[in-house]
Amino acid sequence: MTRSNKESAGGDKLILVGNPNVGKSLLFNALTGAYTTVSNYPGTSVEVSRGFCEIEGNRYEVLDTPGMYSLLPITEEERVARDILLAEEPYAVIHVIDARNLERMLPMTLQLIETGLPVMLVVNIMDEAEALGMSIDIPLLQEKLGIPVIGAATARKRGLKEIRAAIAAFDRQRRAVFGYATDLERDILKVASTLAGEYRIDRRAIALLLLQKDGGVEELVRATEKEAGYAGVEAAVNAVVFERRSDLHLRISLERKRVCKGLLEGVVSQQGREGKRFAERLSDWTMNPWTGFPILLVILYFGLYQFVGGFGAGTVVDLLEGSLFEEHINPWFISVADRLVPWYWLRELLVGEYGVLTLGVRYAVALVLPIVGTFFLVFSVIEDTGYFPRLAMLVDRIFKKLGLSGRAVIPIVLGFGCDTMATMVTRTLETVRERILATILLALAIPCSAQLGVILGLLSGVPGTLVVWSVCIALVFLVIGFLAARLLPGEKPMFYMELPPLRLPQLQNVLVKTLTRMQAYFLEIFPLFVIASVLLWAGKMTGILENLVSAMTPVMHALGLPGEAAAAFIFGFFRRDFGAAGLYDLQTSGMLSAVQLAVAGVTLTLFVPCVAQFLMMKKERGWKASIGIFVFVSVLAFTTGWGLNRFLLFTGILA
Numbered sequence: 001m002t003r004s005n006k007e008s009a010g011g012d013k014l015i016l017v018g019n020p021n022v023g024k025s026l027l028f029n030a031l032t033g034a035y036t037t038v039s040n041y042p043g044t045s046v047e048v049s050r051g052f053c054e055i056e057g058n059r060y061e062v063l064d065t066p067g068m069y070s071l072l073p074i075t076e077e078e079r080v081a082r083d084i085l086l087a088e089e090p091y092a093v094i095h096v097i098d099a100r101n102l103e104r105m106l107p108m109t110l111q112l113i114e115t116g117l118p119v120m121l122v123v124n125i126m127d128e129a130e131a132l133g134m135s136i137d138i139p140l141l142q143e144k145l146g147i148p149v150i151g152a153a154t155a156r157k158r159g160l161k162e163i164r165a166a167i168a169a170f171d172r173q174r175r176a177v178f179g180y181a182t183d184l185e186r187d188i189l190k191v192a193s194t195l196a197g198e199y200r201i202d203r204r205a206i207a208l209l210l211l212q213k214d215g216g217v218e219e220l221v222r223a224t225e226k227e228a229g230y231a232g233v234e235a236a237v238n239a240v241v242f243e244r245r246s247d248l249h250l251r252i253s254l255e256r257k258r259v260c261k262g263l264l265e266g267v268v269s270q271q272g273r274e275g276k277r278f279a280e281r282l283s284d285w286t287m288n289p290w291t292g293f294p295i296l297l298v299i300l301y302f303g304l305y306q307f308v309g310g311f312g313a314g315t316v317v318d319l320l321e322g323s324l325f326e327e328h329i330n331p332w333f334i335s336v337a338d339r340l341v342p343w344y345w346l347r348e349l350l351v352g353e354y355g356v357l358t359l360g361v362r363y364a365v366a367l368v369l370p371i372v373g374t375f376f377l378v379f380s381v382i383e384d385t386g387y388f389p390r391l392a393m394l395v396d397r398i399f400k401k402l403g404l405s406g407r408a409v410i411p412i413v414l415g416f417g418c419d420t421m422a423t424m425v426t427r428t429l430e431t432v433r434e435r436i437l438a439t440i441l442l443a444l445a446i447p448c449s450a451q452l453g454v455i456l457g458l459l460s461g462v463p464g465t466l467v468v469w470s471v472c473i474a475l476v477f478l479v480i481g482f483l484a485a486r487l488l489p490g491e492k493p494m495f496y497m498e499l500p501p502l503r504l505p506q507l508q509n510v511l512v513k514t515l516t517r518m519q520a521y522f523l524e525i526f527p528l529f530v531i532a533s534v535l536l537w538a539g540k541m542t543g544i545l546e547n548l549v550s551a552m553t554p555v556m557h558a559l560g561l562p563g564e565a566a567a568a569f570i571f572g573f574f575r576r577d578f579g580a581a582g583l584y585d586l587q588t589s590g591m592l593s594a595v596q597l598a599v600a601g602v603t604l605t606l607f608v609p610c611v612a613q614f615l616m617m618k619k620e621r622g623w624k625a626s627i628g629i630f631v632f633v634s635v636l637a638f639t640t641g642w643g644l645n646r647f648l649l650f651t652g653i654l655a
Contacts, residue, residue, distance in 0.1 A: 011052060011059035012091030014167065017081060017112070019105055020067025021500050022098045023124040025049070026154040027163070028064035048084060056168040060091065066428075071111045071205070072212050072249075076427035079216065085117065086200060086220065092170050094163075096122045099129035099136055099151070103264055107256040110178055113147065116202030118172040120148040122163060127153040128501060133271035141267045146176025155506070180255040187211065187240045187248075194233045197224035210237050212249045279502045286390040286502075296391065303378045305456065305466075312374030313457025321366035333357045349537050360533035363581045364526050371453030373518050379416070380513045384505035388413055393499070402478070403437045403485025405430070411438055415446035422446070423616045437484055439621055443613065444633050445477040447605045454580035455601050458587050464654050465598040472602045472644060480636070532571055532578050545570075555638060559603060560645040561596050562586070568600070572607055579604055594654040595645065603641030606633065 014031070016024045028034070032051030049064040065084050066077035073079040085093065095112055097105040102123070112119045123136060142149035148166045152159025179185060191207035199206055199220075209217040210233065222230045241248060276284075285291040330351070337351045351358045382388070388410060396406030408429055415422035419442050426438045447455060459466040539545025545567065552566035559565075564586060572579020583600055586592050592600060617626040648654055 011061045013063060013088055014053075014060050015063045015065060015084060015088060015090045015093045016096060017065050017068060017085070017093060018096035019069055019098065019101075019108070022067075022096045022105075023152075023154045024064055024067070024096050027094070027096060027122065027124070027152075027160075028062055030154055030157065030160050031060075031164075032062050048080065055164050058168070060167070063088070068108075070108050071115070072209060072214050073216065075430055082216070085112075085115070086216075089200065090117060091172070092167060093117045093119045094122055094167075095119055096124050099123045099126045100132060100134065102136070102268060103257075103260060106260040106263065107253070109145065110256050110259060111205070111208075113145070113176060113178070114202060114208065115205040116175070118170065118175075120166055120170060121145065121150070122154075122159070123149060123151045124154055124159075126151045127156055127158065135269045135271070137267050141263070144263045144267070147174065178259050180252075180259070184251065184255060187244070190240060191233065191236045194229075194236045195221070195225070196229055197221075199224065208252060211240060212252060283390060283499075283502050286387065287393045289394065292390075292394040296394070299382065299387070303382065304375075304452075305460065307378055308371065308375045308453050308456060310460065312371045313453050314460070316370040316374065317367055317457060320370060321362065325362045325366045330358050330362065345541060348541065349534070352537065352540075354533050354536035354540055356530050356533045356537075359536070360529040363578065364522070364529040367581050367584065368454065368525065368529075369518065369522060371457065372521055373514065375416075375453050376514045376517045376521075377510070380510045380517075381505050384503065384510060384513075386500040386502050389499050390502075401485065402441070402481030403488065404434055404481070408434060408438050412441065412446060415442045415448065416452060419443070419446060419448045420610075420613045420616045423613055423620060427620060433488055436621060436625060437481065437488060439617055439625075440484055440629055440632075441477060441481055443617065443629050444480060444606055444636065445473050447473075448610075451580045451605065454584055455605065458580075458584055458597065459601055462594050462597055465594055465601065468598045468644075468648070468654065469601045469605070472598075472640070473605055476606060476636075476640060529578065536567070536571070559599055559638065559641045560649070561600055562591055564591060565596075565600055569604065569607060572604055572610075579607070595648045598648065598654060599641050599645045602644055603637050606637035606640055 016028055018024050028049060028051060031053045033053070034049070034051040048066070051062050051064075053060050053062055063084060065081035068078040068081040070078075071082055071085070073082045093112055095109050097109065109119070109121055121141075123138065123141070126136070129136065136151065138149055138151040148170065150159055150162045150166050152163060154160065180188070188204055188207045188211070191210055192203040195203045195206060206217060206221065210221065221233055225233055244251075286295055333355075334351045337347050341347045341350065348355065350356055353359070391413070392406035392409040394406075395409055399406055399408055408426075410428070411422040411425040414425055422442050423439055426435045426442070429435045429438060455469070456466070459469055536545060539548065548570055549563060549566040552569065553563040556563050556565050556569075565583070568579045568582030568586065571582060583592075583597075583604060586600075587597060614626060614630060617629060621629075
């Protein structure tokens with residue numbers, strides 16, 4: 001494709017790559033003016049974001065890729081990022097690295113240079129490196145690497161002007177060559193010389209990946225060389241492996257580290273430091289079980305219970321739902337409809353029991369949105385501090401008992417925001433077994449923000465029910481995870497995670513992220529709430545809803561609940577928050593005792609995932625696994641609710 005053709009198709013491509021949590025998304029946002037979620041923990045970006053920018057009159061398409069540690073992928077997110085490099089034709093590959101970890105991240109720069117792709121390096125987070133007493137000679141590093149190198153602190157908008165200038169003046173032909181030990185170079189040449197097809201990246205890089213047994217590249221070479229040609233390639237690789245009788249992957253890694261060590265000589269200097277800073281001591285406390293769990297309880301109590309449950313679901317909902325909608329807006333809607341709409345069916349559709357205006361709009365705007373908004377605000381603050389990776393370290397030992405690594409805490413915690421997004425993030429986990437386990441636990445025992453907020457608001461007003469609900473959900477989470485870990489076959493995961501520094505959240509990022517999430521959430525749920533109201537109305541007018549409720553009434557009675565609770569469960573599948581909001585109405589109408597409230601809260605929390613989460617499960621895990629999880633979760637939810645009702649009635653707890 002010619003340059004003019006590329007411009008007509010959207011511009012030359014700038015591909016941002018690098019380890020997780022080094023500031024790629026921040027740079028993407030700064031270049032494009034678009035917004036992708038920026039957080040202080042790895043695994044935030046699991047899909048490729050695309051945006052556009054214009055630099056000195058030239059238009060560029062910018063691609064923000066998921067974090068990757070090397071060109072040899074382990075997780076799905078790394079595979080996505082690597083495949084972009086194999087498939088796209090970039091104008092420049094911008095490798096973003098953390099200035100505090102140059103020695104560890106520079107080997108990937110070498111890998112990228114070896115591919116023959118046009119590479120430039122952004123040494124980011126310079127401000128924090130300098131605060132640690134590090135001094136980095138950027139011009140000397142550029143001279144040694146033979147590619148453009150820019151020092152930056154993108155969170156503070158430092159270096160952005162230089163990055164734009166480097167892109168505008170980028171010389172795609174400029175390229176350095178680094179050599180390994182003679183015997184290794186001979187082996188690489190032996191494999192590379194058997195490659196006859198056309199590849200987007202250098203044959204030397206292909207040969208290195210083949211020697212490291214990269215399955216994806218083996219498939220690529222097999223497809224390019226055809227069977228006859230691939231036989232020769234495979235024979236050459238096997239001959240080297242047989243001759244070496246050693247771990248080539250380790251050998252190549254050690255060679256890269258040796259080259260990088262030489263490159264960094266004279267580039268980095270470190271001044272001595274006295275003692276640990278407060279942030280470093282606090283970081284240690286959050287990961288020590290003796291201090292970490294009390295800190296976690298404090299965060300849960302003040303962040304979720306007091307702020308989301310007390311302020312969001314209490315004060316703000318009372319103001320909007322109780323005062324504004326119930327006393328002013330809904331009566332006005334009903335009055336106008338009574339005067340202007342002569343048809344009963346239309347009045348019912350607009351302002352009836354399940355009216356679009358009196359139920360759908362009220363649920364979405366006055367009940368769910370403020371709760372979700374306060375949750376998103378707390379969530380954004382916590383994630384920007386860098387606490388979540390430390391929580392992963394803290395719970396790693398417990399998660400190992402559930403067949404998960406501490407890394408799984410990220411999708412689990414994200415599930416408290418949105419289970420659909422969290423199910424997608426399970427692709428960052430290392431093994432298939434771990435992804436399935438995490439998907440089951442997300443579908444079963446992790447309520448989304450809206451559902452959690454409404455349930456917290458419901459239960460916090462009735463002493464004891466919140467304790468019963470918390471203990472029950474935690475027990476189900478642990479028991480099912482423990483059993484699933486022993487019954488599901490597959491490889492057990494290792495645990496590795498980038499540990500970012502603890503930082504004070506930036507107010508602008510927290511507010512923008514919260515408002516962006518609230519906007520996306522509202523745009524998603526508002527039409528669904530309207531549709532749900534219409535379906536409820538249609539069900540009422542045709543009698544179908546009554547029949548469905550009647551069909552579920554025996555189940556509700558078995559749980560000790562009134563028959564009216566059936567509607568909350570029916571529409572809980574449509575939207576988890578809609579079901580929770582239905583319970584809220586039953587509770588405020590005085591139709592649920594403390595025991596019934598606890599049973600309904602537990603059953604609805606464990607109940608089947610919403611439609612969006614189910615579709616995401618199908619996308620990530622396939623039909624067979626998704627339907628299996630759906631049936632298992634549904635049966636377990638009602639069984640647990642039935643057992644809990646019996647237990648509470650027998651013991652007299654909450655009586």
